[in-house]
Amino acid sequence: MRSLTRVSTTRTFKRLPREIREQQVLDAAVRVFSHHGFHTASMDEIAEVAGVSKPMVYAYLGTKEELFIACLRREATRLMEAIADVVDPTLGLSDQLWSGLRAFFAFVGAHRDGWAVLYRQARGQEPFAAELAAMRRRIVDVIADMLDRAVRAEGRQIHGIDLEVSAYALVGAGESLADWLADHPDADPDKTAGRLMNVAWLGAAQLLRGDVWAPGGSEPPVTSRDAA
Template sequence: MGAVKTKRMPRAVREQQMLDAAVQTFGQRGYMAASMDEIAELAGVSKPLVYLYLNSKEDLFTACIRREAQALVQAVRAGVRSDLPADRQLWEGLGAFFTHTAQNPDGWAVLHLQARTREPFAAEVTAMREEIVAFVTQLIVVAAREAHRDPDLAEREVAGLAEALVGAAESLAAWANATPGTTARQAAATLMNFAWAGLGNLMEGRPWTPPPSEN
């Protein structure tokens, strides 16, 4: 009796299956603990085929980072409509961010917990983060122009605000994914309430100022 022939799968589809299995394994077990054997088994392929397609564990992890980073950036950009008021744009962007990280907890764990603390992988995450910070910076600039109060808000101040907002979103996403019952909408509303009150005051020309130095 002859061997049963399986339907040949396109390389791109097979590679995505491997990446899916790798993201799940790396996200749940961590980079060091994850093995190529379990990734291959989860993907339903042989370990030599994983090596053939993706060369090494390091290259496989890098491919996972790039795919998950690109998906997150695309989700955030797609979630923002440019015809909305500035506060709604920020709200929609935060909603898209938290929805994506909630729906892809293993991918977010790869980006936020595994990759950012290890070289050379940290550079891949930094590039993604810089793109999101630049996007948020532009949203704040648009808000300043809309307010007609401070269209020339200092570039350094805007960049600092965007950096703080993205950092808060990252921490909150990690907390939300680890806290049962917390929805993406609740996480977005929490950060919006925290951030927009301050941003709104800034745009209206009512920034908080530190007390005079005693020195």
């Protein structure tokens, strides 16, 4: 049974070391996953986009699920490193936050596909959601710690869970704006970071000072304003 294998193709196949191939496959996988979603994406398409045959994908990266996890880890690591490279722990809280946010939005602006995989895909699909949640938890803890140190530096204190929830809100706002950024290619990452600082940090600064919003009266909750 003669199978019609391409006989006279001039196309020549570069032989590349495994590491490079793996990165190419991961690149393709991130793109395909981000466009189609985990389940809808097909391994055949990923292989094709990577310019590699399907058995290679399986040989190097394993099953579809393992491949997706590899994508997750790579993108998350890149993101974390991009931020860690830039944040200077000797600086003040607001400066740390500012530089971190700038790096964060810059990364998302430059890796929209990766962000889509991390944020939109992994969050819902249960095997991965847990892993993703653990990563976010680490970030939240870092932020909460920063807040805590800043508060203590002012000689005051905030209850742990309040800190955690505040940090969670900040992280959530950041993720949400990142999502917005991913959908607005013309938007400027730096400006987005600045806007988030405006909304979030001004509020956080109040918190650090000990100002608290109270639901009681119907008056504007403003803090140091001439009281009504």
